[in-house]
Amino acid sequence: MSATTSDGARIEVRGLTKRFGSFVAVDDLSFDVEPGRITGFLGPNGAGKTTSLRMILGLVNATSGTATIDGHRYVDLPNPLGTVGAALEATNFHPGRSGRDHLRVLADAGSIPLGRVDELLELTGIPAAARKRAGEYSMGMRQRLGLAAALLGDPKVLVLDEPSNGLDPEGIRWLRGFLRHLSSEGKTILVSSHLLAEVQQTVDEVVIIANGRLVRSGSIADLEGTPGAVVKTSDAGRLAGALRVADVTSTVDDNGSLVADTTDLRLIGDVALRAGLPIYGLQPRKADLEALFFQLTEGTNRNEVTGGVAPAEQDAVIGREGANL
Numbered sequence: 001m002s003a004t005t006s007d008g009a010r011i012e013v014r015g016l017t018k019r020f021g022s023f024v025a026v027d028d029l030s031f032d033v034e035p036g037r038i039t040g041f042l043g044p045n046g047a048g049k050t051t052s053l054r055m056i057l058g059l060v061n062a063t064s065g066t067a068t069i070d071g072h073r074y075v076d077l078p079n080p081l082g083t084v085g086a087a088l089e090a091t092n093f094h095p096g097r098s099g100r101d102h103l104r105v106l107a108d109a110g111s112i113p114l115g116r117v118d119e120l121l122e123l124t125g126i127p128a129a130a131r132k133r134a135g136e137y138s139m140g141m142r143q144r145l146g147l148a149a150a151l152l153g154d155p156k157v158l159v160l161d162e163p164s165n166g167l168d169p170e171g172i173r174w175l176r177g178f179l180r181h182l183s184s185e186g187k188t189i190l191v192s193s194h195l196l197a198e199v200q201q202t203v204d205e206v207v208i209i210a211n212g213r214l215v216r217s218g219s220i221a222d223l224e225g226t227p228g229a230v231v232k233t234s235d236a237g238r239l240a241g242a243l244r245v246a247d248v249t250s251t252v253d254d255n256g257s258l259v260a261d262t263t264d265l266r267l268i269g270d271v272a273l274r275a276g277l278p279i280y281g282l283q284p285r286k287a288d289l290e291a292l293f294f295q296l297t298e299g300t301n302r303n304e305v306t307g308g309v310a311p312a313e314q315d316a317v318i319g320r321e322g323a324n325l
């Protein structure tokens, strides 16, 4: 369990709505993001994740509803840099400026000691790239630089838009460990992704949206359901009876496999052996979260258009409001 510090900051989103013309990009969205937890903000392309994050960060005005960080709207935060850091896109660095200079400019503007720049280059694993021009960075290096920039003010809250985009498997593993470490310090972390599988091992909580609306929120553990075991045998009914005697309840699924409410695979094996039943397969039950995610969001990719312009672009304001953080 992650530690939660008493001075952690929450994000509270209430009835958040954004219309672009007649198109509703974000529709009456409400959720909380808690300190000491990593929350995945999930939805297919075009679901409204970036627009929501931009509203939370005061870069886009909400049509209605509110989003607060540590009890304040972003614009009213007494100490924005020390409260929230964000990495929304990994492509907005001045291409001719080195990674270190980029961070120095930001640190200078935020009255942050310059020593923090090298500390963060080290922490995010790009010290060697610090002198290289950002224009020569790989996508993964840009992601790390964005993360370093977000952390400059040692904020209580971190908001990251698709941070694993462009990272190789090693980079994704590194990011996972890094975010875990930050959350164990009590930081509040909101990470968006269009793939649950990508963040499944990283996040504690999920907020899933589709078509701008909330479709599910809760802990990964709740989503995964009760742990158990799946057994393939020649006579599932008879094994169920034998397991009942050992105080284990079970049901037979559509494939004829027995789903037992225990994770003690050895116990199941022993019971089957005593009952003289063969075991053809025995494995812990794992909820297929990716399948659940697709089921919840099926057919809602609003960026997929067959010919022509996406509906949102047809009647909406041209150009996104605000600047990238």
Ligand SMILES: Nc1ncnc2c1ncn2[C@@H]1O[C@H](COP(=O)(O)OP(=O)(O)OP(=O)(O)O)[C@@H](O)[C@H]1O
Pocket (backbone or CB within 6 Å): 020, 025, 043, 044, 045, 046, 047, 048, 049, 050, 051, 052, 194, 302, 303, 310, 312, 313, 316, 317, 318, 319, 320, 321
């Ligand atoms: N300034 C804008 N004007 C018009 N439509 C917009 C604007 N910004 C976003 N949209 C539309 O709002 C919808 C939600 O976009 P958003 O970028 O928030 O989704 P997303 O979930 O972040 O998707 P992705 O994973 O593709 O970035 C999309 O259909 C998009 O085309």
